[in-house]
Amino acid sequence: MGTEMTGADIVVQALTDLGVEVVFGYPGGAVLPIYDALFQQNRIRHILVRHEQAAVHAAEGYARSSGKVGVVLVTSGPGATNAVTGITDALMDSIPLVVLTGQVPTHLIGTDAFQECDTVGITRHCSKHNYLVQETARLGPVLHEAFYIARSGRPGPVVIDIPKDVQIMKARYTKPGVISHKTYKPQVKGDLAAIEAAVDMLAAAERPILYTGGGVINSGPVASQLLRELAKATGAPVTSTLMGLGSVPDDHPQFLGMLGMHGSYEANMAMNKCDLMLCLGARFDDRVTGRLDAFSPTSRKIHVDIDRSSFNKTVRVDLAIQGDVGSVMEDMLKVWRARGHRAADQKAWWEQIKGWRSRNSFGFEQKGDALLPQKAIQRLYEMTKARKPIISTEVGQHQMWAAQHFGFHEPNKWLTSGGLGTMGYGLPAAIGAQLAYPGALVIDIAGEASIQMNIQELGTATQYRLPVKVFIINNEYMGMVRQWQELNHGGRYSESYSDSLPDFVKLAEAYGWKGITIEGPDDLDAGIQAMIDHPGPVMVDCRVAKLANCFPMIPSGASHTDMILSAADERGEADDDAKALV
Amino acid sequence: MKHLPSERHTLSILVDNEAGVLARIVGLFSARGYNIESLTVADVSDDHAVSRITVVTNGPPPVIDQIMAQLDRLVPVHKVVDLTDWGPHVEREMALVKVAGVGDKRVEALRLADIFRARPVDTSTASFVFEVSGSSEKVNQFIALMREVGLVEVARTGVVAIARGAEAV
Missing domain, CATH: 3.40.50.970 (Thiamin diphosphate (ThDP)-binding fold, Pyr/PP domains)
Structure with a gap:
């Protein structure tokens, strides 16, 4: 039943078993045993940053570019609190991270010990989940579970707080098999009946739009491929949030560019005038919607998201499909093909879009000598x-x-x-x-x-x-x-x-x-x-x-149709309601 | 959607009985600006693995839906049930009510307690502690009446609730 080893060795062994190649971190008193274990091996590379916030952002950059889980190792107290901004950043952008924090030994917890802070308390609101590991024997299972939680469902940061005595004590460690959690079971497959309904709505639409977000990126490269296929099959224009850029090539003829506060005129106008909006892995963020009561007033809306709490949070939708956006798009394409659908006649729609595009909203005028x-x-x-x-x-x-x-x-x-x-x-x-x-x-x-x-x-x-x-x-x-x-x-x-x-x-x-x-x-x-x-x-x-x-810009409190295209469109000062928005 | 009329909902939340779970639930309510009218929590399983939290909250229907979805995605949450939507259910609350006084008021307090099936669980020559249970409304009424006969202190459990019929949530 496994080998007996110290908690610190269990951490390193579990990370190795999980395929971790790089850890971003900064040492300190409460993580010295783990640093000592890292010193005595050469499978995991440690990258020493200069500030713990940067360790978390570096792990985010690693995770976003590679699709792997980013790993951070910091000490207790200031190490953990410095990491909080990065952890919150990863939560907001759904980036899979596992953040290991050292903690004062269990018998000192709660005594205001040197470099003690309530890490699990502080990070409870800015992590997807967190743990305080109080027994060395729990370290292995917790680490494996944390990686599973960080990368599955809607990805996010998971914090594991490890008291120093737990790192030093010994316990048996065995590499677990497939992880399944008794309560946390993310839904990957979308409901087929709902997918069929969505496909029928899409096929019947005269002015459809695909509104895509970071979920498409998070779902893996296949999802971006499926999105391109879905765009081709339906003939619908595609717009992307800031987080989703790259899922459809910038020069794709159906791509309208980014939408939202500083998005393109054509993307925002098409969102406003569409009759069917298919939201794929985006969350109707306030940067995207502008004034809510004027947001896309004439459309029926379908929302595909892996996180149920994204549905109807700010914008009511007509059909919600919970599941991984890649899996749902795959099923949509299957149904689309099986039913022999062809894209509805969207000639008038594309004519309208062409008109908006001709405004060249990302254009800029060279005045004077300065480099723009x-x-x-x-x-x-x-x-x-x-x-x-x-x-x-x-x-x-x-x-x-x-x-x-x-x-x-x-x-x-x-x-x-x-x-x-x-x-x-x-x-x-x-x-x-x-x-x-x-x-x-x-x-x-x-x-x-x-x-x-x-x-x-x-x-x-x-x-x-x-x-x-x-x-x-x-x-x-x-x-x-x-x-x-x-x-x-x-x-x-x-x-x-x-x-x-x-x-x-x-x-x-x-x-x-x-x-x-x-x-x-x-x-x-x-x-x-x-x-x-x-x-x-x-x-x-x-x-x-x-x-x-x-520019262009949707001023705070304005709707998609009230875009400012250039400095010449600027109007007077905003009223107090608009000023209160960020 | 926050301008829609507010509704009162009773939620049952089954959670892992582990440190920090209650803070997670309560923190979610405060962080997102949801209301808590009452909250109770106790271990309800043989192996002490599962606790049941009963939350009475209020808000417009879309906010109630959001509360359910937000609770449901917390990792240690097994199940969230909106008993108000579920259908017929029983809600009960218990209060300990301390009344001080002598003479007629003392007699009247006892008489009223009898009508409410409130039991004296402590007595001195100048005071009673009554145990009363029932719907929140009944408890409220009893406390209101006791004000007139020397109420000095109240402790309430908050609501616990369970669905009627054979089925378990």
Whole structure:
């Protein structure tokens, strides 16, 4: 019945049995036994970050790009609390993680011991599930169960808090067989009758739209393939949330681009005017719906989601199908084919869409000499697309411009903090992705403000010789904050100017990176080329127009049909109700 | 949808009897802004593995649906049943009611308690503690009457509930 070993050895053995190759972490008093066990083996690689928040984002980047579970190891107290932002980020974006936290020994729990915090209490609200392991014998089963919970159903972060004495005591460990949980049983297959009803609704629709989200990415690469087949079979236009970009190629003729607050005019108008909306693995987020009482008023809505609590949370739907979106799409296609359906005549619908498309809502006008941020991202895309790069971002204007102007053609190539909107996400996420794909071109498209939130991770990339690229869209402002202050607060730029910026080139060099400055349009291509050509990590400080705003935009409290396409459409200050929205 | 009229619903939640489960349930209600009118919890299985939580909540029907879905996806939750939707069910609550007084008021308290089938479980020459059980409404009425005859303190269990008939939830 298994071998007797210490708790720390059980942790390492279980991780090995679970196929874990990389752990992101930071040592400390309460996890020293596990670090000692890691030291004495060479199957699992440990990546030492410079801050625990970055360990979690790096694990997210690793998980998102590879589809595997990301693993984090941090100490008790500040180690755990520093990880909370990353754990919350993973919960909001449904990223599978297992986060191991050290804890003070069981007899000291509750005594306000050194570096003690109530980790399970603190993370209860920001994890999919969590455990405090009080007996060494429970460690093995808990670890295996945690991985199962993290990656199955709607994926998410699972926290395992391990007191130091539990790491030191011995117990028997055996690798379990197939995990099944007595209460947690995610539903993968969708109800066939509901799927048949959905297919009939889809076949009869004159103005259908496929509204797709991160669930398609989470379901695995096959789901993106099935989505393309479903689009082909039905002839319906496809739009994607920020999280779903890449599931359908950017240049696909039926793809309308991203929808939502900074989505394309055609995507939002089509959502508003459709007669049938098929939502696939998206959750009617407020960035997507805009004003709820004006959201797609004339459509019947079908919602496919693995999480029952996503149904009717903000938008009432006519048909809800609980299941894995890939599995449901597969069944939909089977039924569609078996019934010999052909797409209904959508000529008038596509004519309408063509009209909206002709507004060229992602277009921008070059005025003056300054390099426009949109142009910088467009060139970055053109010059790197042959390498099929993995792109991460921080949060703000640059993130939206990247979503709009960088074309994504495959799933798992786009890593961005959607739900929580965490500045400081992009650099560690890029590091995680680079570890999953050592040969890939991985670029963090950043802002000069966001990048400073986890700037210390430059050292991590240097240490592990990771050739990640950071492309800073530097407009010397927290651009999205400044844009909202312009739109809603009379242009009073309260604390949104990025003062006292470091010399990014010198900073890069201090960490052993290459630093490049792009001063304006004339240096752009050469700067990007130099970045691509350099075999090691590169930080590019790309100076862009300071006051550019991100358009199109659905202002807060407005409906899809009230999009602002350019600065010329801006109206007066928002009313108080709209101002209260974020 | 939050503008729809509010309804009172009684939910039975079967959960793993382990540390932190109650905090998970209560935390979900507070984090998402759902109401709790009353909450009871006790171990109900032979092997002490399962606890039953009874929550009385209120909200418009879509919010009640969300509460059910949110509870259902918690890992240690075995089953969530909306007894109000399920159909006929029995709801009971128990209260301990302390009344102090002498003379006529004391006699009247005893007489009223008799009508409500409330049992004195403690007595001194100047006080009674009555045990009363029944629907929340009945308990409310009894407490209201006791106010007039010297009520000093109340302890209530909150609602427990079970479906009528042979079937188990």
